[in-house]
Amino acid sequence: MLLTRRDDARNMARFYALDLGPDLFGGTVLSRRWGRLGTQGREIREWFAQPAEAETARDLWLKRKLGRGYRTGD
Template sequence: MLVQPYQLYIERTDPARNMARYYALAIEPTLFGTLCLSRRWGRIGSSGQSIEHHFDEEREAVAMFLDLLRTKRARGYKTVPQ
């Protein structure tokens, strides 16, 4: 079971290059007792693409979540103030 919720929404924009991208991550429990890491990405304002990864242990899901976050931050994605 999840100790705490994991959800993240980050964006990367560059008007000079006409770039407006988003990336969303979330770890949620499934009905079968496993965990699902959901990833969504695409151009801001579109439904984009998505993929799901299933894990038996929370630490595996969190490790992938943090690896993806680290990679996206290195590419210039930032959190958006609400």
């Protein structure tokens, strides 16, 4: 899921990406990437034993970023 935030007055063009995927041991990985649009950005990964835990964490980050002005589908 890709979120973007743009504000020309502040010279701001950012992205935040949230992805869920399986790991090699049957768990689920939440990958979060962020940075300025047009760059590779930074990435952090969190491992969860249960898919439901990873989905809850993803939904929490999504809510936080939407509250800070990020939007989907730009």
